[in-house]
Amino acid sequence: MAARSEGLDSNGGVVEVKIGLIVDLNSSMGVMVESCIAMAQYDFYRSHPSYRTKLAFHTKNSHKALAAASGALELLKNEEVRAILGPLTSPEARFVVELGEKAQVPIVSFSATSSNISPLQSPYFIRTAAADSSQLKAITTLFQGLEWKKVIIVYEDTGYQDGFIRDITHAFREADIRISGMSAVSANDSQILEELNKLKAMAARVFLVHMTSLLGSRVFVHAKAIGMMGKGYGWIMTDESSNLLNSMDDEAIGAMEGVLGIRPYVPKSKNLAFLKRRQEKELQCSKPKAVLNIFGLWAYDAVWALAMAVERIGPINSAFVKQKKRQNASDMASLGSSDVGPVLLKEILSTKFNGLSGEFNLVNGQLQISTFEILHVIGKGERTIGYWTPDRGLSRHPYSSNNSSNYSTSASVLKNIIWPGDTTDKPVDWDLPTSGKKLKVGVPVKEGFTEFVKLEQNPVTKEYSITGFCADIFSEVLEHLPFRIDEPQFIPFQDPRTGKSAGSYNDLLKQLELKEYDLVVADVTILPEREKTVDFSRSYMETEVVMLRQIKYSKGKDIWIFVKPLSSDLWLTIALACIVMGLIIRTLERRVNREQQLGMWVWFPLASLAFPERNRVASKWSKFVLVIWLFTAFIVMQSYTANLSSILTIAQLKRSREKPYCIGFQDGSFVRELLINRLHFNESKMKSYASAEQYHDALSKGCLNGGVDAIFDELPFIKIFIDTYGEKNYKLEGSSYSTGGLGFAFQKGSPLASFISTAILELTGSGAMHAIMTKNFGLEYSEQNYFPEISSYSSSIGVMNLAGLFIVSGSITLLALVFSAPAFQQLYASVSSRYRQNFVFPSPPSDGTDTSAQSVAETTVSGNLSTNAMPENSISIAIQRDDAEAANRNSSNIINTTVPMVYELFFHLVRHNNTGISILLCCLMILAKSNHASATDHVIEEVKIGLLLDLNSSLGKMVESCMKMAYSNFYKLHHYRTGLLFRTKNYHGVVEAALKAQELLNDEVRAILGPQTSPEAKYVVELATKTQVPVVSFSATRSSLSYVQSPHFIQMAGDDSSQSKAITVIVEGFGWQEVVIVYEDTGYQDGFVQYLSDAMREAGIRISWTRAISISANDSQIVDELRKLKAASCRVFLVHMTSLLGSRIFINANTAGMMSEGYAWLTTDVLSNLFGSMDVTVIDAMQGVLGIRPYAPKSIDLTSFKMRWERELQCAKPKVELNIFGLWAYDAIWALAMAIERMGLINSSYVNMTQQHNANLPENLGSSEVGPILLKEIAHTRFKGLTGEFNLVKGQLQISAYEILHVIGNGERPVGYWTPNRGLSRDPDAANISSKYSTSVNVLRSIIWPGDSIVKPMYWAVPTSGRRLRVGVPVKEGFAEFVKLKQFQNTAEYNITGFCADVFRELLFHLPFNIDDPQYIPYGDLTVGKSAGSYDDLLTQLEKKKYDIVVADITILPERAQRVDFSTPYLESQVVMLRQVKYDEVNDIWIFVSPFSSDLWLTIAVSCLFTGAVILILEHRANDPEKLEKAFWFPFGSLVFAERNLVTSKWSQFVFVIWLFTAYIVMQSYTANLSSNMTISRLQHSTDKLYCIGFQKGSFVKEMLTKRLDFNVSRIKSYSSVEQYHDALSRGCHNGGVDAILDELPFIKIFLDTYGKTNYKLLGSPYRTGGIGFALPKGSALTPHISMALLNLTGDGLMHAFKTKNFGPEYSDGDYSFDTASRISSFGTRDLAGLFIISGTLGILAVLLSAPWFQPKISFMSTHDKSSSVTSSEAGETESSVHSTAETRDDMPPKSDENSDSDYVIVQDDISTSIT
DSSP: OOOOOSEEOTTTOOEEEEEEEEEOTTSHHHHHHHHHHHHHHHHHHHHOTTOSEEEEEEEEEOSSHHHHHHHHHHIIIIIOOSEEEOOSSHHHHHHHHHHHHHHTOOEEESSOOOTTSOTTTOTTEEEOSOOGGGGHHHHHHHHHHTTOOEEEEEEEOSSSOHHHHHHHHHHHHHTTOEEEEEEEEOSOHHHHHHHHHHHHHSSBOEEEEESOHHHHHHHHHHHHHTTTTSTTOEEEEOHHHHTTGGGSOHHHHHHTTTOEEEEEOOOOOHHHHHHHHHHHHHHTTOSSOOOOOHHHHHHHHHHHHHHHHHHHHOOOOOOOBSOOOOSOTTOGGGOOBOSSHHHHHHHHHTOEEEETTEEEEEETTEEOOOOEEEEEEETTEEEEEEEEETTTEEESSSSOOSSOOSOBOOGGGSOOOOBTTTBOSOOOSBOOOOSSOOOEEEEEOOSSOTTTOEEEEOTTTOOEEEESHHHHHHHHHHHHSSSOOOSOEEEEEBOTTTSSBOSOHHHHHHHHHTTSOSEEEEEEEOOHHHHTTSEEOOOSBOOEEEEEEEOOOOOTTGGGGGGTTBOHHHHHHHHHHHHHHHHHHHHHTTTTOTTSOHHHHHSHHHHHHHOTTSSOOOSHHHHHHHHHHHHHHHHHHHHHHHHHHHHHHHHHHOOOOSOOSSEEEETTOTHHHIIIIISOOOGGGEEEEOSHHHHHHHHHHOGGGTSOSEEEEEHHHHHHHHHHHOSSSEEEEEEEEEOOOEEEEEOTTOTHHHHHHHHHHHHHTSSHHHHHHHHHHOTTOOSSOOOOOOOOOOOOBOGGGSHHHHHHHHHHHHHHHHHTSHHHHHHHHHHHHHHHTTOOOOOOOSSOOOOOOOOOOOOOOOOOOOSOOSOTTOOOOOOOOGGGOGGGHHHHHOOOTHHHHHHHHHHHHHHTTOHHHHHHHHHHHHHHHHTSTTSOOOOOEEEEEEEEEOTTSHHHHHHHHHHHHHHHHHHHHOOOSEEEEEEEEEOOSHHHHHHHHHHHHHTTOSEEEOOSSHHHHHHHHHHHHHHTOOEEESSOOOTTSOTTTOTTEEEEEEOGGGGHHHHHHHHHHTTOOEEEEEEEOSSOOHHHHHHHHHHHHHTTOEEEEEEEEOTTOOHHHHHHHHHHHHHSSBOEEEEESOHHHHHHHHHHHHHTTOSSTTOEEEEOHHHHTTGGGSOHHHHHHTTTOEEEEEOOOOOHHHHHHHHHHHHHTTTOSSOOOOOHHHHHHHHHHHHHHHHHHHHOOOOOOOBSOOOSTTTTSGGGOOBOSSHHHHHHHHHTOOEEETTEEEOEETTEEOOOOEEEEEEETTEEEEEEEEETTTEEESOTTGGGTOOSOBOOGGGSOOOOBTTTBOSOOOSBOOOOSSOOOEEEEEOOSSOTTTOEEEEOTTSSOEEEESHHHHHHHHHHHHSSSOOOSOEEEEEEETTTTEESSOHHHHHHHHHTTSOSEEEEEEEOOHHHHTTSEEOOOSBOOEEEEEEEOOOOHHHHTTGGGTTBOHHHHHHHHHHHHHHHHHHHHHHTTTSOHHHHHGGGTHHHHHHHOTTSSOOOSHHHHHHHHHHHHHHHHHHHHHHHHHHHHHHHHHHOOOOSOOOOEEEETTOTHHHIIIIISOOOGGGEEEEOSHHHHHHHHHHOGGGTSOSEEEEEHHHHHHHHHHHOSSSEEEEEEEEEOOOEEEEEOTTOTHHHHHHHHHHHHTTSSHHHHHHHHHHOTTOOSSOOOOOOOOOOOOBOGGGSHHHHHHHHHHHHHHHHHHSGGGGGGGGGGHHHHHHHHHHHHHHHHHHHHHHHHHHHOTTSOOOOOTTHHHHHHHHHHHHHHHHO
């Protein structure tokens, strides 16, 4: 573009204003931009022909940063431009902006988008393009809409992306999106592939790409080649690539199919369409081919804005002021400053108009973007799928129709997307690594209990598979994951020699730490100590450790057990009662039976129990007393029977209480450590077993026979054992020891753990868990606890237990005695005679029959370095100022050849204490020195070496002195043919360093030493690469300045990435799992952050926060950043910055209270190397800080050098301190001198060097012929320097050891060392002691931490930024047993009580840090007792970060776990249904017939008739006809009148006994079944359909009823308390109540404990949940600590105490009874068929045996039969006469007969015979 001198135009008097334009005209972007600028200039002035000013562009071509700086310098110095447009890239812009600042000339950029260059930091920089940070909100919103929570950032390694990385990191953190990794990619294809393979091996599957289109297109092509553009991957591009999509070739577009992009939206317009057509015509034949993009539009609008601003200023006639003319035109000091620059700057910033790219509006010097466009790469290009705006979020259209003002984060408004891999399935943000390997699953080799997990090997493929409970759970979980895992690789944990297990489960988990497996699938118990090294999934089976023992029968005391039911005093009372009762009856019977002896009446009460048909009493009062006695005796007998049954039962269940002497445990289990460490068992008395069979054998043998007394194991294994060997012989004893349950184990930090946990949580609510248990453990397996502890106390019934009975009995007896007295009888007779006159009484029965009956009932009760690393030939010599003695350098380098040898001999003798000879040699050296001037001169070739130093800095001064001492020492010790000739250039800043380097190259130096910083080195290396001149740096430590990327760069200093491993080991050693990185915002720290992130990620350490602080930040900005860090939870900070900024950081941190107890600070070598140069104020603020720096081994040479250096610079002002950079500079001089000497004499010069007036431009530089040779020689140089072994690998100095420093007192002290081969150690020379790698910080010296504390800080704490821990608590109307809020009187403070509150307060004591005085915040109005919403609403507030934790009875659900984090559950729960017991009154009146079926009733009737018939046959000869008529109803009557209807035949008696036995069995069966049916009738639940159902207000059960169980909302009602539950169930649905309540079991238990279990029962199958836990915000660092504390609480009994305290002692942890079968069971004929068959058979047999034809066959019995018949007949007659006489009149004595006694004896003998 033509340029004209500024002034009046000859045609119209228009003033031309010079504007500089810097573009790369060799690039397509430059060509396109130049065309747009020309069009903009033409269009503007055609549209504004009356303007008095006109822009005149002066163009400079530039394609590198230095060329841009040189071009800008020429424009400012020679052309005196008023503003500069360009350059194209951010690195170039940085240089130009620095010049613009100095000259006060606005730099207007339309394409430098890096956030590293900000108008806020550089006021003369104006960005008319979108800053890369402007798209952050759009990106995070898109991620939220796509529900991606993890991302990997891939960015271009240019050094100008760390600003964007910093900003996007903060944005993602605010949106709860985790950055799983960051990858910096360079232009090298091999490096691209290397990085992509690393990413492929990682778990994250969503990538954010931030790089230029040139590099981005290559990345996507390579990604497709290795399979990273397939199904399951998600890619999003920032505007850095999206803006240039139309410039990418077809191969790149094809590889990017499915990629999303974000770029600023350009509204369509006619002017834009017209420009595009003109551009296409103009650029269709351009070379290189150019395509219009948004940067061209921004350049177009920039020209218009600049033209408007210039016009408003008016004609410009002033020139630059303060211009200094010097011979060197490139000297920055000669730059003047523009007086119109500030005015023009102000006008540009205030310019506003509608441009081609949209509204042109600058805020804080940057163009504001109002809308971003979301692109989808598809086919041969892209399509727009949506937009983002700050006020509306995501939308399908760029302009809202104002239908909604809500901010949208839903991706559903976007158009459909075809993702990579040609799929419409949205990728998940995490997947398993697919880098050629399967998921490695570790599985133990088990000898027993293979029901849990069992390995099976395919004999053909040799692949393993697994079966069992754990295997089935794992398989089911895989189906519930949001991504697919195909064919995991099962790896047995076994000894290859034996094929058995390779160790315990702790050894198995150790393999996870070593990354041998990805996870472990086994019956692994979750324990607190295990969670420190591995991660666990949520528990899929609850468990606890119990003790199993064999049942011990107590045989020694059984012979006297019959007396135990009654106590001794009761036995005595019974005896006395018998005697008293006998005496009373004797008194009553004295008038009617005077001849009975006193002794007979004493034992009469006992005899009456055995012989009720004998010893008849005559008096009615005696009968009355006898009835009372029999009633008393019946109760005593039943009590005796019941208690004896109980005692016998307890005797069988009684377990030994003595401590087991020998105990067993499962092989490989953690129970071994529990027994030794917690229960203190002797290890010699413990034995391990592997299977249930071995358990059974060991317990059967017992300890004395080589077995054990008891087995300790987890409950699931014991259950399997019990199901195998039965409950009869084995029972549980003692207390149980709770654990975290069984779970899957993962590597620390594995993202798979959270997905597996969520899947397990989803499984708990389905029936899959129960089905898997049934499949593997059998139908008998129960999830409930087995065998509750049964008391072995045998309780005897005492006098007091039956005192009431005896009192009633005695009182009535005494009353009877009173009533029978004659006086009372007379009174009774007189009173009754009066009443007989008015009443007519019926006559007594004439037959005198007695209708009394007797009933008899029976009841049966049935858990190397070499510290001598310096060369011995080094010596201290007073230095000379080399730049003042350049003319005398030849003579100073000519040394007598004998001097070096004398020097070496001198030091050798000094070391061996040969003092006399040493003094002599010293004199000889002085003599040699004095003769040095007269010695013959040697010709030395001087080699020019460039030296770039900032001599105005303390580091520059220190390094300069060290180099001169190195130079002097080296050539005094070496008689070399070559010598170094330094060309020193003093500079300040990046631009000046580059310009000075260019001057040195024009001077044809052979190598350049310096510059001092990494940003300066980057551009010097760029020049050196062009000229092939080695650049040797002693202080540029940036890891991205590598030999691989810049082959002519030699880094003779410690690369900052080399300390990453040391830092990681230290952090890991202290047990810190999180760290915050605070670094200097220079744009050159991203490499270190990436290397450190990778190292820490491998160690499972999370970088929770990164904060970049600018070197130009003032104290208020620093304090603001520190305040943000203080508000975060992490308390471990790693500081990576220079001492200038670092010292200010620590001073402000100390003021902010961040250098107190609980904080930990570490510094990298950037700061640690300069500890010695910090003043006292800074050191005081840094007390307790740890630092790491390269270790320089102690040596005599190093000590001597330090002494000489201090003497040299003791008077320097300002004071300069020696540090490692000076030592590296010293060694660099030696290495360079050695390399040049080996190369030999140099006579060559630069080639292809342009001899023009502008030869100082980079493109006109020549190249060095000897550069590559010198580079090779330097790389092969080896020697022992002051810093140790000098060894370069790939152009970088290798650091063999790092020193760990502790800032204490007035300085620092070493507390330990780290070496690559030995890890941490206290002694740097410990290589000869131990070769084992150590990560233990115990080897370090003692440390006093910040705050003068000796307690190691924890890595995490509750934020203390002016607020307490905010605890959200719901306001509950009922169930206050769980949590209840109370407000302190006259304050705004609250307190909480209840079970949840007790658990929360207790776990605070178990946290590894203090949380004092948490702030309880009510969710609701406490004054009215109303909640503000449901628990889901409460969790929404938690999502919004209004609380730090929620303490309440919140149920863990899968959908809730996606929104917030939960702790480990502290109370198990399941949803159950509660109904009232319904009593069926109508059917109960016929329940008496239910015990027997109709066929059985019929069978009984037939049996009675049959028995009667048999007896009729047998009795037809012995009884008279009247009695024979009664034979048919005899079987019935015999049950009621046992003392009457006696049979006389022996066969009849035999049949009668059989009948009575049958009848007894039938009656007992009837009684038992009737009792069972009546019980069932009371437990019977209504089978009616539920019409109304209730639930707890605010509970998730409402959603469960409506969405899962499909209940109509109108039929469900909410209640808040147990009282409301009771009332609703009592009223029922038809009366305004409900039919049932659906709630969680803990709440139902409280209800049942309040209102009893008699009237309310549980129904149906329970719906399992994840239990009740504490809720925390997503990603809260408090979550693992809370879970760990809860896990520790489960085993110490506190949980049970809290339940008892809040729920009452009746509360049970076990499951309450569920629905009992309601079917009434009846006995049928088949149930008692055997009984009737036996009875009938025996009856028939009796008939047969009594037949006349059978009698001869038993003739030996005939005589006995006759006598028996006669005797029986007589006895019968006598019995009848006795009865008739006694019963004629109760108060009359029997007839006196001499034969009465003999008759009585005959009857007694006959009955005795019958009974026998």
